[in-house]
Amino acid sequence: MEPFPHHYRVAANGKPTGSITCQNEQGVDLPVNSPRQFGGEGEDWSPEHLLSASVVSCFILTFRAVAAASRLDWSSIACDIEGTLDKVDRRMAFSGFKLGVTLTVPTGVDEERALKALAKAEANCLVTNSLICPVRLDPKLLVDG
Known part of the structure; x- marks a missing residue:
C-alpha cells in the first residue's frame, strides 16, 4: 500500500439536460443521471x-x-x-x-x-x-x- 494521504480525482461535465459524464484518472467514462425518483430516466447510474x-x-x-x-x-x-x-x-x-x-x-x-x-x-x-x-x-x- 502507498503511504497516506491518498488522493482520488474525478472529472465531470454536462449540458443543460441529459446525462453527465464522469471520468476517472484512467480516462474511463461513466454516464450519470438523476434516478427516476428525481425525474430521471433511470437508465444511467445515479x-x-x-x-x-x-x-x-x-x-x-x-x-x-x-x-x-x-x-x-x-x-x-x-x-x-x-x-x-x-x-x-x-x-x-x-x-x-x-x-x-x-x-x-x-x-x-x-x-x-x-x-x-x-x-x-x-x-x-x-x-x-x-x-x-x-x-x-x-x-x-x-x-x-
Missing part, C-alpha cells in the same frame, strides 16, 4: 446508486483483505445493498444502508470466525467509516458441501 455501490464494493474489497490477513478460507461472497434516502433534519440525506451479505465457505471452516471476519470488514471499510448514517450488516453463511 449519484444515489453510486454511493450504494461504493459502500458494497468497498465492503467486499475490505473483506478480501481481512480474510487474507486472517487466512480465512472462503469460496464466494454475494451482497445486496439498500440505501434509504429520507429527510434528515429537514435536509435530504441517506438515513441508512442495509447490507445483505451471503458468504460461502468450504466445509470445515469455523463459522464463528467467518462471521467475525465479516463484522471486521464492516468495521474497517473506509467508505462506511466516512458516512454519518448507519450501515446495518445482515450476514448469512453458507457451507459448500
Whole structure:
C-alpha cells in the first residue's frame, strides 16, 4: 500500500439536460443521471446508486483483505445493498444502508470466525467509516458441501 494521504480525482461535465459524464484518472467514462425518483430516466447510474455501490464494493474489497490477513478460507461472497434516502433534519440525506451479505465457505471452516471476519470488514471499510448514517450488516453463511 502507498503511504497516506491518498488522493482520488474525478472529472465531470454536462449540458443543460441529459446525462453527465464522469471520468476517472484512467480516462474511463461513466454516464450519470438523476434516478427516476428525481425525474430521471433511470437508465444511467445515479449519484444515489453510486454511493450504494461504493459502500458494497468497498465492503467486499475490505473483506478480501481481512480474510487474507486472517487466512480465512472462503469460496464466494454475494451482497445486496439498500440505501434509504429520507429527510434528515429537514435536509435530504441517506438515513441508512442495509447490507445483505451471503458468504460461502468450504466445509470445515469455523463459522464463528467467518462471521467475525465479516463484522471486521464492516468495521474497517473506509467508505462506511466516512458516512454519518448507519450501515446495518445482515450476514448469512453458507457451507459448500
